[in-house]
Each structure stands twice: as C-alpha cells, then as structure tokens.
Amino acid sequence: MKTNDLILRTTTALIAFILLAFSIYLFLAGHNAPGGGFIGGLMTAAAIILMYMTYGLDTMNKVIPLNFKLLVPIGLLIATLTGVGSFVFDQPFLSQTYTYVHLPILGDAELATAMLFDLGVYLTVIGITLTIILSIADDN
Amino acid sequence: MGESILHTVTIICIVFISISIIILLYRVLKGPTNPDRAVALDTIGVNLMALCGLLAILLVTTKLNDVILLIGILLFIGTIAIAKFLEKGVIIDRNRN
Amino acid sequence: MSNLAIIPIIIPLLCGIIAIFFHKYVKAVRLFSQVMSIINLGVVLWIGWLVLQNGTITLATGGWEAPYGIIIVADPLAMLLVITSNIIGTACVFYAQSSLSKKQEQFYFYTFYFLLISGVSGAFLTGDLFNLFVFYEVLLMASYGLIVLGGERIQLRESLKYVLLNLFSSMLFVTTIAYLYSVVGTINMAQIADRVQQVDQTGILTTIGMLLFFVFATKGAIFPLYYWLPKSYIVPNPVVSALFGALLTKVGIYSIIRTFSLIFVHETNITHDLFLWLAGFTMVFGAIGALSTNNVKLIIAYNIIPAVGFMLMGIGLLSQDGLAGSVYYLLHDMIIKAVLFLLIGALVYVAGTSDLTKMKGIIHHYPFLGWLFFLAALVLAGIPPFSGFIGKILLIQGGVEQGQIMLVVVGLGSSLLILLSMMRIFMRCFWGEKEELNGGLKPIRSFTWPAAFLLIFSVLLGVGAEWVYPYVEIIANDLLDPSIYIDSVLKE
Numbered sequence: 001m002k003t004n005d006l007i008l009r010t011t012t013a014l015i016a017f018i019l020l021a022f023s024i025y026l027f028l029a030g031h032n033a034p035g036g037g038f039i040g041g042l043m044t045a046a047a048i049i050l051m052y053m054t055y056g057l058d059t060m061n062k063v064i065p066l067n068f069k070l071l072v073p074i075g076l077l078i079a080t081l082t083g084v085g086s087f088v089f090d091q092p093f094l095s096q097t098y099t100y101v102h103l104p105i106l107g108d109a110e111l112a113t114a115m116l117f118d119l120g121v122y123l124t125v126i127g128i129t130l131t132i133i134l135s136i137a138d139d140n
Numbered sequence: 141m142g143e144s145i146l147h148t149v150t151i152i153c154i155v156f157i158s159i160s161i162i163i164l165l166y167r168v169l170k171g172p173t174n175p176d177r178a179v180a181l182d183t184i185g186v187n188l189m190a191l192c193g194l195l196a197i198l199l200v201t202t203k204l205n206d207v208i209l210l211i212g213i214l215l216f217i218g219t220i221a222i223a224k225f226l227e228k229g230v231i232i233d234r235n236r237n
Numbered sequence: 238m239s240n241l242a243i244i245p246i247i248i249p250l251l252c253g254i255i256a257i258f259f260h261k262y263v264k265a266v267r268l269f270s271q272v273m274s275i276i277n278l279g280v281v282l283w284i285g286w287l288v289l290q291n292g293t294i295t296l297a298t299g300g301w302e303a304p305y306g307i308i309i310v311a312d313p314l315a316m317l318l319v320i321t322s323n324i325i326g327t328a329c330v331f332y333a334q335s336s337l338s339k340k341q342e343q344f345y346f347y348t349f350y351f352l353l354i355s356g357v358s359g360a361f362l363t364g365d366l367f368n369l370f371v372f373y374e375v376l377l378m379a380s381y382g383l384i385v386l387g388g389e390r391i392q393l394r395e396s397l398k399y400v401l402l403n404l405f406s407s408m409l410f411v412t413t414i415a416y417l418y419s420v421v422g423t424i425n426m427a428q429i430a431d432r433v434q435q436v437d438q439t440g441i442l443t444t445i446g447m448l449l450f451f452v453f454a455t456k457g458a459i460f461p462l463y464y465w466l467p468k469s470y471i472v473p474n475p476v477v478s479a480l481f482g483a484l485l486t487k488v489g490i491y492s493i494i495r496t497f498s499l500i501f502v503h504e505t506n507i508t509h510d511l512f513l514w515l516a517g518f519t520m521v522f523g524a525i526g527a528l529s530t531n532n533v534k535l536i537i538a539y540n541i542i543p544a545v546g547f548m549l550m551g552i553g554l555l556s557q558d559g560l561a562g563s564v565y566y567l568l569h570d571m572i573i574k575a576v577l578f579l580l581i582g583a584l585v586y587v588a589g590t591s592d593l594t595k596m597k598g599i600i601h602h603y604p605f606l607g608w609l610f611f612l613a614a615l616v617l618a619g620i621p622p623f624s625g626f627i628g629k630i631l632l633i634q635g636g637v638e639q640g641q642i643m644l645v646v647v648g649l650g651s652s653l654l655i656l657l658s659m660m661r662i663f664m665r666c667f668w669g670e671k672e673e674l675n676g677g678l679k680p681i682r683s684f685t686w687p688a689a690f691l692l693i694f695s696v697l698l699g700v701g702a703e704w705v706y707p708y709v710e711i712i713a714n715d716l717l718d719p720s721i722y723i724d725s726v727l728k729e
Contacts, residue, residue, distance in 0.1 A: 008220065019213060026206065034206050043210070046217050052232050053217075053224060059235075073257035080251055086240075093243045093309075094299040137232040 005054070012054040019047035027122055028115075037118035041125030048126075049133055057138075068134070071127030079120025082113060150198050154191065161187050178222040185215035241284050242296040242311040245319050245358040248277045253351030263342050267334050270347040274327040277354075281323045285316040289708055293725040295364070303364075303726050304425035310364035310726055314564065314712045318361045318491060321568050324694055325483045325575045326354045328687040329476050332579055335683040336476045336586075341386050349386075352379035353480060360488045364726055366417070366424045369492065370410050373456075377403050380485060383477045384469065395469040402465050406455040413448040420445065427726035430499045430719050439503050446501035446508055450493065457489025458545055460519040467526065467538040475582020478534070482541050483575035487567060490548050494563060497552055498716040499723075505555060512553030517647045519546030524654035531593040533584065533666065536658050537577045540617065543651045544570045547632055550644060554635045561713035562631030565706075569616075569624040572695045576613045576688050580606065583684035584666060593665050600667040602678060606685055607667040609692060614663055616695050618656035624699035627706070 020043075027040030052060050086095040098112035164187070167180040189208050196204035221231050252273045259265050288294055293312040297303060311319075330350065337346060356376025363369050384396040418424055420441055421432040433442060451462075458466040470481050501508055523542025530536060544566070551563025583606055588596045600607030619625030629652065636645040698705060715721045 005224075008224075015216075022209065022213070026210075029206070034203050039210065043213065046213060049232075050217050050220070053220060057232055057234050070258075073254050076254045077251075080247070080254060084247060084251070092297055092300050093240055093247070096299060134232070137230075 008054055012050055016047045016051050019043060019050065023047065027118065037121030038125055040118075041122040042129065044122070045126050045129035045133075048130060052134070052137075057134075068127050068130040071123045072131070075120045075123030075125075075127060077120070078123065079117050082117040082120065085113075146197070150194050154194050154198075157187050157191050157194070161191075174222075174226055178219065178226065181222070182215065182219050185211060185218070189215075239294050240296060241287065242294045242309040242362060243298070244284060245277070245281050245311075245323070246309075246355050246362065248273070248280060249351040249355035249358065252277070253348045253355065256347045256351060257345065260345055260348065261343055263339055266347050267342065270330050270350070273351075274323070274330045278320075278323045278327050281316075281320050281358075284311065285320045288316045289313055293722075295726055304423055304428040307368045308364035308425060308427075308726055309362050310427075310722075311362055312715065312722065312725065313708060314491075314494075314716070315361040317564075317568060317708065317712070318487070318571075319358045321571050322354060322357050322361070322484055325571060325691065326350070326480070328575065328579070328691045329480050331690075332479070332582075332684065332687040333476045336582055337474055338387075341474065344386060345382065346386060349379045349382040350480070352376075353383065353484070357484050357488055361491060364426050366414050366426055366429065370407070370414060373410065373488070374407065376485070376488065377407070380481065383480070384473050386473060386477060389472075392472045395472045398465055399469040402455065406452050409448065410452045413445060413452060416445050416448070425726070426495070426499060427723045431723050431727065433500055433503060442501065443504045443507055446497070447511075449496060449501075450508070453489045453492045453496070454515075455489075457486050457493065458542055459549060460515055460522050460542075460546070463519070463523065463542050463545075466541065467535055470538040470541070471532070471534040475534075475578055475585070478538070478582070479575045479578035482538065482578050483571045486541055486545060487571050490545060490567060493549070494552055494560075494567075494716065498555065498560065499719045502555070502719065509553045509555050512549050513641060513644055516546045516550035516553055517644050519543065519549060520647055520651035524651040524658070527658040528654060528661075532591050533581055533593055533596075533662055534591050536593075536662060537574075537581050540577070540655060540658065541574060543655055544574070546651070547629065547648060550648065551632050551635065554632075554639055554641070555717070556635050556639060557710075557713050557717060558631050558638065559635030560716045561706075561709050562628050562633075562635055564712050564716075565624070565631060565709050566628030568705075568709075569628050569695065569698055572691055572698065573613060573617050573625070576691045576695060577617065579684070579688040579691070580610050580613060583681050583688070584610070586684065587679055587681060588666070593662065596666040597669040598667070598671045601671040603681060605689075606681060607663075609685060609689055610667060611663055612696075613688075613692060614656070614659035616692070616699065617659060619652055620656075622699055622702075624695055624702070627699060627702045 023040045023043030023046075026035035026043055027037060029035035048060075048064070051063075055063075083094040086093055089095075096112060096114045096117075098110055098114070101111050161184055164180045164184045168177050168184070171177040171180060189211050192204050192208045192211065196202065196208075225231050252270070256266050256270060259269075284294075288311050293310060295303075295311070296309040298307045298309065301307070330347075333342065333346060333350070353376055356372050356374075356379055359372035359375060360369055363372055381396065381400055384399060385392055414424060417429065420438075421429050421436065423429055423432065436442065455462045466486070470478050473481070497508065497512075520543045523539055523544075523546060526542065527536050527539035530539070547566050548563045548570070551559040551561075551566065553559070584596075584599065585591045587603060587606070588599060590596065616623040616625055619629045629648070632648065633645050636642070636648070
C-alpha cells in the first residue's frame with residue numbers, strides 16, 4: 001500500500017511559517033527576556049527540518065540552495081566582530097550599548113548591539129543543527 | 141484564603157503529573173512495540189507542558205509561556221519524525237514520491 | 238584597563254574562523270596560517286614586553302568591573318606562558334605542511350590549531366574561575382578535533398577514552414566551582430582568594446581545593462591520573478602530539494600553580510604536603526614508564542610525566558626557589574617537549590617504523606637530525622648549562638632548604654632515568670653501523686628547521702638564564718604574595 005501524507009503536507013505549509021514567525025519573535029525578545037539567538041536559531045532549524053521531512057531532500061535543496069556549513073563561520077565571525085567592534089570606540093571588549101528608536105508602524109522599539117551578537121549565535125546554531133541532522137539523515 | 145487553596149492545588153497537581161511522567165517512562169522503556177513508545181513520549185511532552193504551566197502559576201510569572209510553546213513545537217516535530225520513521229523507515233527522504 | 242589583555246585570545250579566534258572560509262584551498266590557508274601565526278607571535282611579544290615593563294594589564298570585559306564581570310588578567314606569569322605557547326604554535330604550523338597529508342590539512346586542521354591556541358591563551362589569561370572552565374572547553378573541543386584528524390581505527394579508540402575522561406573531569410570542574418561559589422559567593426579568583434582568608438571553615442575549603450586539584454591533575458597527568466596520557470598522545474600526527482604534549486598538560490599545571498598559590502594556601506600541611514608525595518611518585522613512575530617500552534613515540538610521551546612531577550614539587554614546596562623553579566621548568570618543558578615530538582615525528586618518518594629495535598645508524602644519513610636530537614636530549618635531562626639544569630637546580634635548592642632530602646634524591650634519580658631513556662633512543666636509532674635505508678633518503682629539511690627554531694629558544698632559555706631569571710624571580714615573588722594579584726584585579 002502506498003503511504004500518503006496529505007495531512008502532513010497541508011499542515012506543514014501553515015505550521016512552518018508559524019514556527020518561523022515564532023523563532024523571529026524569540027530572537028528579537030533576546031537580551032532581556034527569555035529567548036535569544038540560541039533558541040531562536042533552534043526554532044528556525046526546527047521549521048526548516050519540518051519542511052525537509054515533509055518535502056524531501058531534493059525539493060528542499062532546490063528551494064533553499066544554501067550550504068548550511070557556511071553559516072557557521074559567518075555567524076561566528078559576526079559574533080566575534082561585535083565584541084571587537086568595541087575596540088573602535090575605545091571601550092572594553094564586548095561592551096554593549098542600546099538606544100530607543102521610533103519605528104513607523106511598530107512604535108517605540110529598543111535597538112541593542114547585543115542583537116548583533118545574537119545574530120551571530122543565531123546563524124551559527126542554524127548552521128550547526130542543520131549540518132548535524134542532515135548528515136545523519138543522509139542515507140548514502 | 142483563595143491564594144492558599146490555589147497554592148495547594150498547584151502543588152498536588154505537580155506531584156501527580158510528576159508521578160505520571162515516571163509511569164510513562166516505564167512505558168517508554170518497556171513498551172512492547174515502537175508505536176507504544178512514540179505515544180508515551182508524546183504524552184511525556186504534554187505532561188511537561190502542563191508542569192511548566194503549573195510552575196508558572198506557582199511562581200506567578202509569564203516568562204514561562206514561551207517555554208510551553210517551545211516544548212509543544214519540539215514535541216510536534218519529534219512526533220512527526222517518529223511517526224514518519226515507523227511508517228516509511230526514513231525520516232528525510234530524497235524525493236517526495 | 239586596556240583591551241590589550243584580550244588581544245592574544247581574539248587574534249587566533251578570528252584567524253580560526255576566517256580559515257574555515259577557504260579550508261579547501263590548502264596553499265592559501267597554509268600561507269594565511271603561517272603569516273598570521275608570526276603576526277600573532279609579534280603582537281604577543283609586544284604585549285608581553287609591556288606587561289614585564291609596566292606591570293599587570295587587566296580588562297573588565299563588557300565594562301563590568303571586578304568582581305562582577307569576567308576579568309582578563311595579563312600578569313607576567315600568564316604573558317610568559319602565552320608567549321611560549323605562541324612560539325611553539327608558530328613552529329608547529331610550519332612543521333604541519335610536511336607532516337600532514339593534504340586531506341588532513343583540508344579537514345580544518347588550521348582552524349582547530351587556532352582555536353587551540355586561543356583556548357590555551359584564554360586559560361592562561363583569565364581571572365575568573367568559571368571562565369577558566371569555558372576556555373578549558375574551548376581548547377578541549379579543538380583537541381577533540383585534532384586527535385581524530387586522519388580518522389584511523391586506533392585513533393578513534395584512543396580518542397574515545399580521551400573524550401570520555403575529559404568530559405568526566407569537566408563535569409567535576411563545574412560541580413566544584415558550584416561548591417566553591419556556595420561557600421565564598423564569588424567566582425572571581427582574586428575575590429575568592431580575598432574571601433578565603435576571611436572564612437573560618439577551612440575544612441570545606443580544603444575539600445573543594447582537593448576536588449579542584451583532582452580536576453587539574455587529570456588534565457596535567459599527575460600520578461595516579463596519568464594512565465590515559467601516553468597512548469592517546471602518540472596516536473595523532475606528530476605535529477598534533479607536539480601541540481598536545483607542549484600545551485595541554487601545562488595548562489593543567491598552570492591552573493594548579495595559580496589556584497594553589499593564590500586561593501588554597503590556608504592548610505598547606507595537608508594540600509601541599511600531599512603534592513610533594515605525589516610529585517615523587519609521578520617522577521618515579523613516569524621515568525619507569527619511559528624505560529619500559531621500545532616505541533620511540535611512547536618514550537617521549539612518558540617523558541612528559543616526570544617533568545610534571547618536577548613542577549608539582551615546586552608548588553608543593555611553596556617557597557621562593559621552589560616556585561621560581563616550577564615556573565622556569567614549565568617554560569623549559571613546554572618548548573623541549575614540542576621539540577622532541579617534532580624530532581621524533583621526523584625520525585619515524587625517515588625510518589618508517591616507531592620500533593626502537595628496528596632502527597640503526599640513522600645519523601649517517603641524517604646528521605643534522607641526529608645532532609639536534611642529541612642536543613634536545615641533553616637539554617631535557619638537565620645537563621648544565623641548558624635550561625633543564627637551571628629549573629632543576631632551583632627546585633633542588635628549594636627542596637634542600639625545606640629538608641626534603643628524599644624528594645631531591647628521587648628527583649635526581651629520575652633525571653638520570655630520563656637521560657638513560659633518551660640516550661637509549663640516541664644510541665639505538667641514530668648511532669651504530671651505517672645501514673641502507675629502505676626507501677632511500679627523504680627530504681626532511683621542512684621537518685628539522687621548525688624543531689631547530691624551537692631548540693634555539695630552549696638553549697637561549699638556559700644560556701641566557703641571566704636575562705630570564707630576574708623575571709621568573711619577580712613572578713615567584715608575586716605568586717608567594719597573593720595580595721599583589723588581588724590588588725591588581727580588585728583595585729579601586
């Protein structure tokens with residue numbers, strides 16, 4: 001009997017986007033509430049893996065033609081350079097600062113340089129998680 | 141008075157849910173077939189979410205709400221992975237057909 | 238307060254990350270690593286010079302002042318060790334191009350190497366106990382990558398042991414830090430030292446100290462926890478063995494020197510007397526191990542252990558001469574162990590075997606390699622006027638002053654055994670009748686000159702003792718008086 005996964009395919013289209021939205025929320029909540037780069041990256045990786053499970057390797061490689069290994073050094077570089085960036089302003093290594101800006105629709109928002117560090121962590125986590133899981137799942 | 145009743149009830153719930161997780165662990169280890177284990181793992185996850193909710197009540201905080209959602213999502217993906225493995229034998233297949 | 242203190246950690250970290258981007262292009266990544274290693278060495282030398290001239294540089298990362306934030310402390314001891322690590326690292330990078338296969342180089346060798354240097358420098362420089370754990374993890378992660386490089390069966394078996402053991406001791410490390418935090422309420426090393434002097438309950442602190450010693454002793458290969466070391470250090474490529482033998486155990490020793498001269502000095506009759514006993518056993522068993530085998534690589538790996546015993550002896554004595562001897566011996570041993578592993582790598586390469594009994598007369602074909610090895614053996618055994626001798630004479634002076642005659646005799650005896658084990662290699666492998674080599678002469682210039690470069694430093698350390706010793710004396714003084722370190726970190 002040929003298995004079919006109609007329900008999974010229909011729901012994935014919806015749920016994957018909810019997951020991505022949630023991961024971005026977690027990522028932005030970062031630095032002073034539960035969340036941050038690590039868990040945000042994990043959620044994004046979970047959403048992508050859900051899509052991989054539903055649509056298969058070939059389709060997904062066409063949809064996201066990206067070598068996830070490359071995300072690891074890029075993320076690490078961003079995180080480290082955020083720390084080094086404080087050298088330019090003659091501040092101690094890893095110094096952070098923040099400001100409040102007024103965005104047109106969203107209202108007042110806090111912008112922190114810690115966010116950049118989190119972005120590095122976010123990319124690294126996505127890269128590592130997907131590299132590990134896809135190389136385990138790869139059957140040949 | 142109301143406060144203390146809520147407190148007591150929460151504690152009792154936590155105790156019973158913890159016991160049920162332990163019993164479910166037995167099912168995960170013993171479980172004659174793999175679908176048994178899958179269902180038991182899923183239920184452990186549901187219980188963990190409940191535990192988090194109860195903890196949030198106990199600590200009077202909303203910070204744990206994200207955690208509940210997170211456990212739910214990871215649980216969902218985990219269950220799908222197990223189900224797909226049991227059904228097809230692979231989790232991520234090459235081709236959709 | 239200056240960002241200079243963190244530079245020795247940041248440069249290798251950035252280089253390691255950048256090296257990932259083009260790890261497939263061997264020539265480019267090789268050149269990049271060599272150039273960056275030399276630049277890093279130069280920068281570190283400059284910072285070290287500043288520290289030796291103007292005193293300790295501290296940095297409160299993120300602007301969080303001590304004792305709340307993570308403090309990076311570049312004091313003379315840490316900087317001397319960072320400089321030595323970088324000298325060794327530079328030599329190893331130049332050695333790697335001929336020692337490693339192209340595939341191994343492609344498989345992120347240079348990234349792991351830079352992360353290892355970054356972790357080692359961080360462990361030397363940090364002034365925070367939990368941060369020390371973090372840098373231990375950084376260097377261990379890099380070493381896990383290096384030890385399986387090549388992926389042979391025996392490597393996988395030994396690395397499994399290595400990983401499990403280190404995971405266990407890391408776990409214990411974190412637990413111990415938690416215990417210590419529950420007693421003194423801080424993890425800043427200077428503040429711990431400050432508070433330990435005020436706390437009445439010394440019993441619990443001694444227990445915590447011993448747990449911490451157990452952790453460092455596992456990494457530093459002290460009797461009876463050295464059993465894992467020799468075999469897992471000989472399975473990887475010679476250049477990796479050299480990095481491990483020179484840097485990893487020494488980080489453990491440095492941690493013992495730091496914590497047991499700064500923090501746990503309240504019950505020396507328990508802790509430091511135990512060190513003296515363990516030092517004696519370590520020297521004896523390591524030297525016996527070195528004589529018990531015919532595998533040349535294993536002989537060198539076993540020779541790490543008695544050296545650790547000598548350094549531990551100095552810490553146990555806790556006197557001016559003892560500590561100066563320990564620090565001197567630490568510097569000497571880091572360099573000479575790297576030299577020996579590099580030379581043995583070349584020897585095994587030309588002979589095609591690591592069995593002592595199957596080699597003969599290699600010096601006729603490779604005179605330069607032979608005499609380099611002879612010189613290195615003399616330096617290791619502590620023949621005057623080389624650096625091993627100066628370290629040992631200080632330790633012996635310290636031992637005699639405190640009436641530890643037995644230990645001094647044991648130390649001298651084990652030095653003789655070390656010399657014997659080195660001469661065994663020299664007489665059997667290099668000396669003897671000329672014999673036709675199977676495979677003919679191989680070009681080994683790229684093997685010998687990094688080793689020769691390191692050996693120059695080693696000889697300078699001995700012949701130039703007049704210039705080095707004053708700094709070592711200052712370091713020993715600083716170590717004996719914890720208040721100097723505490724003041725430099727917690728100054729208002």
